[in-house]
Amino acid sequence: MITASTLLNSETIAEHEQSPQEIRxxxxxxxxxxxxxxxxxxxxxxEPNMNVISVLQRIAAISKAQDGRKVAPVAWDCACLEExxxxxxxxxxxxxxxxxxxxxxxxxxxxxxxxxxxPLTKFPVVRxxxxxxxxxxxxxxxxxxWVPVDDSYDHGPGPxxxxxxQEDAYPLTTCISCGCCMEAxxxxxxxxxxxxxxxxxxxxxxxxxxxxxxQFLGPHAISQAVRxxxxxxxxxxxxxxxxxxxxxxxxxxxxxAQNCVAVCPKSIPLTRSIARAGRAATVWAIKKFFDR
Amino acid sequence: MTQPRVLVIGGGxxxxxxxxRLAELGVHVDLVSLVPVKRSHSVxxxxxxxxxxxxxxxxxxxxxxxxxDTVYGGDFLQHQPPVKEMAEWAPRIIDLMDRLGVPFNxxxxxxxxxxxxxGTLYKRTxxxxxxxxxxxxYALDEQVRRWEGEGRVxxxxxxxxxxxxxxxxxxxxxxxxxxxVTMKFKAFSADAVILxxxxxxxxxxxxxxxMICTGSxxxxxxxxxxxxxxxxxxxxxxxxxxxxxxxxxxxxSARGEGGRVWVPRKPQDARDPKDIPVDERYYFLEExxxxxxxxxxxxxxxxxxxxxxxxxxxSVEKDRLCVYLDLTHxxxxxxxxxxxxxxEIYEKFQGVDPRNAPMKIFPAVHYSxxxxxxxxxxxxxxxxxEGSPRNQQTNIQGLYAIGECDYQYHGANRLxxxxxxxxxxxxxxxxxxxxxxxxKNTRDETSPDFxxxxxxxxxxxxxxxxxxxxxxxxxxxxRQLGDIMxxxxxxxxxxxxxxxxxxxxxxxxxxxxxxxxxDTGNWTNQNVVxxxxxxxxxxxxxxxxxxxxxxDECRGAHYKPDFSMPGIEATEPVEQRAEAERWCDRFEAxxxxxxxSTIGVHGNDGHPVITYEDVDTTLIPxxxxxxxxxxxxxxxxxxxxxxxxxTETATVG
Numbered sequence: 001m002i003t004a005s006t007l008l009n010s011e012t013i014a015e016h017e018q019s020p021q022e023i024r025x026x027x028x029x030x031x032x033x034x035x036x037x038x039x040x041x042x043x044x045x046x047e048p049n050m051n052v053i054s055v056l057q058r059i060a061a062i063s064k065a066q067d068g069r070k071v072a073p074v075a076w077d078c079a080c081l082e083e084x085x086x087x088x089x090x091x092x093x094x095x096x097x098x099x100x101x102x103x104x105x106x107x108x109x110x111x112x113x114x115x116x117x118x119p120l121t122k123f124p125v126v127r128x129x130x131x132x133x134x135x136x137x138x139x140x141x142x143x144x145x146w147v148p149v150d151d152s153y154d155h156g157p158g159p160x161x162x163x164x165x166q167e168d169a170y171p172l173t174t175c176i177s178c179g180c181c182m183e184a185x186x187x188x189x190x191x192x193x194x195x196x197x198x199x200x201x202x203x204x205x206x207x208x209x210x211x212x213x214x215q216f217l218g219p220h221a222i223s224q225a226v227r228x229x230x231x232x233x234x235x236x237x238x239x240x241x242x243x244x245x246x247x248x249x250x251x252x253x254x255x256x257a258q259n260c261v262a263v264c265p266k267s268i269p270l271t272r273s274i275a276r277a278g279r280a281a282t283v284w285a286i287k288k289f290f291d292r
Numbered sequence: 293m294t295q296p297r298v299l300v301i302g303g304g305x306x307x308x309x310x311x312x313r314l315a316e317l318g319v320h321v322d323l324v325s326l327v328p329v330k331r332s333h334s335v336x337x338x339x340x341x342x343x344x345x346x347x348x349x350x351x352x353x354x355x356x357x358x359x360x361d362t363v364y365g366g367d368f369l370q371h372q373p374p375v376k377e378m379a380e381w382a383p384r385i386i387d388l389m390d391r392l393g394v395p396f397n398x399x400x401x402x403x404x405x406x407x408x409x410x411g412t413l414y415k416r417t418x419x420x421x422x423x424x425x426x427x428x429x430y431a432l433d434e435q436v437r438r439w440e441g442e443g444r445v446x447x448x449x450x451x452x453x454x455x456x457x458x459x460x461x462x463x464x465x466x467x468x469x470x471x472x473v474t475m476k477f478k479a480f481s482a483d484a485v486i487l488x489x490x491x492x493x494x495x496x497x498x499x500x501x502x503m504i505c506t507g508s509x510x511x512x513x514x515x516x517x518x519x520x521x522x523x524x525x526x527x528x529x530x531x532x533x534x535x536x537x538x539x540x541x542x543x544x545s546a547r548g549e550g551g552r553v554w555v556p557r558k559p560q561d562a563r564d565p566k567d568i569p570v571d572e573r574y575y576f577l578e579e580x581x582x583x584x585x586x587x588x589x590x591x592x593x594x595x596x597x598x599x600x601x602x603x604x605x606x607s608v609e610k611d612r613l614c615v616y617l618d619l620t621h622x623x624x625x626x627x628x629x630x631x632x633x634x635x636e637i638y639e640k641f642q643g644v645d646p647r648n649a650p651m652k653i654f655p656a657v658h659y660s661x662x663x664x665x666x667x668x669x670x671x672x673x674x675x676x677x678e679g680s681p682r683n684q685q686t687n688i689q690g691l692y693a694i695g696e697c698d699y700q701y702h703g704a705n706r707l708x709x710x711x712x713x714x715x716x717x718x719x720x721x722x723x724x725x726x727x728x729x730x731x732k733n734t735r736d737e738t739s740p741d742f743x744x745x746x747x748x749x750x751x752x753x754x755x756x757x758x759x760x761x762x763x764x765x766x767x768x769x770x771r772q773l774g775d776i777m778x779x780x781x782x783x784x785x786x787x788x789x790x791x792x793x794x795x796x797x798x799x800x801x802x803x804x805x806x807x808x809x810x811d812t813g814n815w816t817n818q819n820v821v822x823x824x825x826x827x828x829x830x831x832x833x834x835x836x837x838x839x840x841x842x843x844d845e846c847r848g849a850h851y852k853p854d855f856s857m858p859g860i861e862a863t864e865p866v867e868q869r870a871e872a873e874r875w876c877d878r879f880e881a882x883x884x885x886x887x888x889s890t891i892g893v894h895g896n897d898g899h900p901v902i903t904y905e906d907v908d909t910t911l912i913p914x915x916x917x918x919x920x921x922x923x924x925x926x927x928x929x930x931x932x933x934x935x936x937x938x939t940e941t942a943t944v945g
Contacts, residue, residue: 032815047536051641054537060819061767063810072811075818077327079502081538082637084426085331100537101640126473127816137328141441146434147393152313152720158390160402167629170395170421173430174633177330231393 020046020113023104024066025055027074028118030125034194037125040074041066052092052099052107053081055115056129074117076129083265086176089183090129091118096183098265120183124192135191136177138212139221143244147234159232172227172273174266181219181260181270187253188216216253217244219260223273229280242284251277295320296730299467299482301453301509303329305425305712306695307488308432309719310726315439317727322480323436324448324469326504330433333490333502334715337425338543338634340417341389341712343382345406348414355379358416360912362710365411365589366661366703367848368887368914369522371907374668374683374700377676378717385716386418392431395420397630407548407630411589411707422543422633428712452821453509456485456516456691457745464691465733468745470753472821475814477749479742483730486684486692487513488719491660495829495836496782497774499657500532500541510664510697511828514835518686520892521699521905522662523832524839527706527849528782530593531617532656533638539656540641542617543634544708546651547586549626551619553577553597554650555606565608565616565650576600581920588919591705591849594655598783601654608652616650657782659711661702661849662839664693665891668700674911676721681729684722692726694718699889704848756820762808766823769804773797773826777833781840785852790841797837801830801898835900839890842902845882857882860923868923872930879916879931887914 022043030037043066044058060073079085081100088099093110099117107115123131161169182188193208195201225241228234245251251274260270296319300307303325311321323329344353359379363372390396390404396418397405406415420427439445450472457466457479466481492507493499514520531542531553547553554573561568577596578585586593597615601607608614619627619635624647627635638646665687669680676683684692684700694715701714735741780786780793804827811819846856857878862868888904895901916931918924 031813049536051535051537057537057767060810061765063765070810072813073819075816079327079331079504080333080336081503081535082336082540083640084335084423084633084637085327085333085502087327087331103641103643130816133328137330137437140434141437144438146438147391147431148438149391149435151316152309152388152435154384154387155391157387157404158393161395161398162402163398163400166395166398173395173420173427174423176335176426177328228393233391234393 022046024114026116029128050104052102053078075127086178089178089180096180096263122183122188122190133179135212136179139217143221143225143241145224148237171268172223175220175268180263184259184263186257187255188218215249217249219270222277223270226273226276246281251281296483299480299485302488304332304334304490305715306719308436309716310486310723312435313720313723315444321445324451328449333505334429335426337712338422339545340419340424340709342416342709343386353414361412363912365707366705367917369703372911373670373676376674381717382713394427394431409548409708410544410587417709422631454749455512463689468749473816477746479737479746481737483733484690484726487697488695489697491696493657495833496657496777498539500539506825507832508825508828511832515894519665521665521889523835523892525661525704525849527659528594528655529658530597530655531653542653549630550622551617553586553617555615559605560610592919614652614654617653618650619646661706663697663699666693666698666700679724679728681725683725694722757812762806764803764807766807766826770826785840790837794837797833835892838900845886859921868926872926875927876930883914
């Protein structure tokens with residue numbers, strides 16, 4: 001009899017003719033910042049329709065390395081599991097991608113029976129596959145990625161916007177701040193600020209922020225600047241955004257490698273944004289020159 | 293005078309809108325979240341946000357009708373004043389989000405476009421592609437980042453809320469939280485604390501919810517003495533895509549844009565769905581509910597899909613339950629423009645393009661209508677008094693709850709595209725009252741209340757870390773809990789199963805007491821954080837099961853076949869009428885007995901103590917919810933006559 005319990009078990013038992021019995025997973029682990037990293041091997045039973053998240057969930061549940069040793073579960077970040085929260089970016093078989101939308105069956109086409117997981121390399125490791133991506137949000141602060149409204153009281157609707165403008169803006173607003181574009185960018189380098197002895201959390205934080213301020217914004221933030229500069233109200237502080245874009249760590253850092261657009265899980269036209277920002281920066285610089 | 297301080301727990305739509313408004317009003321906000329707020333579960337909301345708009349207004353719609361649809365859809369279980377206030381604020385909220393830059397879809401002339409959602413006949417739903425929640429959340433995240441830059445907001449991301457701190461007078465003066473990276477504890481002193489921690493879908497193991505929706509913050513408040521309302525009302529969304537790790541939502545907007553639900557008339561017809569001729573397809577929702585069609589309220593759509601697969605045996609596949617959700621008749625260009633986001637999810641996770649082939653979907657746990665009990669102050673028009681400290685305040689003074697974690701807006705069933713509205717509304721609306729009620733808390737974090745509270749949490753933490761190695765692990769326990777809850781407390785509920793489930797959950801809770809950790813370290817220990825969250829699922833699970841067990845009726849999402857009220861069987865008009873009279877008698881008796889909120893209090897023995905609270909239905913008298921019921925028109929007629937008579941008597945008297 002079919003009962004409510006089928007709510008739980010409603011996946012098909014797919015017939016995979018040559019599906020492997022187990023999945024061998026190699027994880028580059030690191031216990032804490034500043035510690036040495038090391039490889040650890042895990043083996044878990046293969047099930048159809050798995051993604052890398054469910055692989056990591058199984059590893060957490062067994063907490064045993066392949067050699068049978070009891071080990072701490074692998075730390076990693078995830079939340080939505082449907083590629084919209086941006087949490088689970090990591091290097092999977094050497095490529096930066098989201099763990100939730102990386103399906104095991106597809107990965108096996110690259111490396112049958114095996115999966116390799118590593119933390120992002122452009123962000124400081126917190127533990128194992130979990131990295132500190134505060135810098136992604138800091139860049140959004142730098143380019144003032146918001147519409148500068150007066151307040152949240154009622155002033156009627158926003159500006160009229162044509163469907164074409166909406167369709168132009170929408171892809172840019174779907175950026176999930178995952179960090180894939182930064183990981184792939186050759187111009188974006190890792191900054192790791194380590195707490196000094198007797199340094200307070202606040203002091204560390206401000207030292208971090210000023211270190212970030214010196215360095216490349218990243219493709220995502222350039223794209224957000226473009227998005228807000230083309231919004232009717234957002235454009236009212238376009239000047240401030242142009243200042244950030246043309247300042248230190250701004251758009252001139254981009255070497256046009258075009259890796260960002262290739263790895264973006266949301267297929268955001270990042271290079272188009274960068275090109276637009278580049279043109280706008282040139283115009284802005286000339287205008288500023290003549291306004292002196 | 294020092295700046296007032298408010299602690300907000302949770303950075304989804306509700307938490308961020310409260311934070312934005314409070315910051316604007318000059319308050320310093322500490323914003324605590326399990327994840328960077330931009331990754332909150334609100335991003336998963338897809339379809340849209342409801343309000344009366346210029347077009348529907350000219351078609352006869354108004355705020356009152358939105359209010360009416362919401363309470364009728366919710367089977368009258370919500371207090372009406374807050375819902376009325378929300379419906380009245382809705383158009384202004386959409387305007388505000390529009391000003392904040394949300395890229396709502398546009399008409400050719402440049403106005404906001406709207407689509408139709410379930411439980412209404414008007415196109416009230418504004419949307420931004422099929423990622424409306426993401427877009428609304430980002431707009432608020434951006435505003436809060438702006439305030440952060442000005443020093444008005446401080447975010448505490450990757451922090452876990454552990455307990456509210458309540459002083460001797462019973463007033464909440466702050467909370468204890470834990471940094472999930474360094475595992476350090478910290479007390480936060482505040483003039484008020486607002487919980488905006490969202491839903492608790494992880495009690496069901498897999499659901500449409502994010503992995504952070506454990507309900508732990510809510511459970512911790514409940515354990516600290518906050519009342520919990522209507523726990524048994526859990527929305528099971530009709531359309532989700534089953535997966536090994538989670539059940540991914542397929543938005544109601546797919547049906548709002550014309551998606552049709554069907555099964556082959558021949559059980560498990562093996563043909564390619566596109567080769568099955570129309571007359572061999574059973575569009576069961578359209579046939580059974582000619583008025584609303586595929587857009588009946590969610591509880592009904594869910595039961596129908598569940599029934600067609602289980603009772604009628606018409607599941608598309610033999611080994612797993614599913615029905616077709618078909619979009620293939622809609623032009624690709626329209627689909628990409630209006631539903632792109634969700635179709636990509638299906639394509640990515642299922643490897644099938646839903647523009648070419650019908651999707652296979654099945655219901656999944658999605659939303660908790662119930663939540664922490666909160667108060668309100670009613671005004672003379674039946675709405676709310678703005679700025680009253682009672683609005684959204686729990687029974688602990690100074691402790692507020694907003695968004696999905698309160699019980700206030702959706703009654704026994706939530707209408708699609710109303711959740712984003714209730715989250716933003718409760719967040720914006722509560723701010724002035726929180727400030728008005730804020731009593732300056734002079735104790736800083738070094739005062740004895742806070743030191744004791746932190747010490748208590750450190751001890752609990754150490755006790756868990758130093759447990760001897762046991763047999764079970766928290767992941768298995770979580771899976772087992774999810775199995776019990778999904779089997780017994782979702783679409784169909786039976787008392788014998790609920791009784792058994794309650795015992796099973798109690799036993800499992802004992803097992804949890806002895807489960808062992810695989811990580812006993814003090815750096816980014818996700819194992820211990822999860823173990824604590826699983827432990828805190830039990831009080832809520834028991835409350836849900838108990839509430840469901842005691843409520844012997846059918847209301848909204850709570851369906852007990854043993855207490856259902858089937859439609860009219862008779863065919864002769866006279867008999868039909870007599871049957872309808874009896875139906876209405878029974879309805880009246882049931883309303884009298886059960887139109888009450890279930891209020892749960894955490895008992896000292898760990899079991900919930902349940903009482904009932906009358907529902908304020910003074911604005912719209914309860915009426916039978918007759919969507920598609922056989923003989924519904926006869927019942928409606930009888931009901932109409934009764935109410936007219938009652939009104940006459942009242943006028944004469």
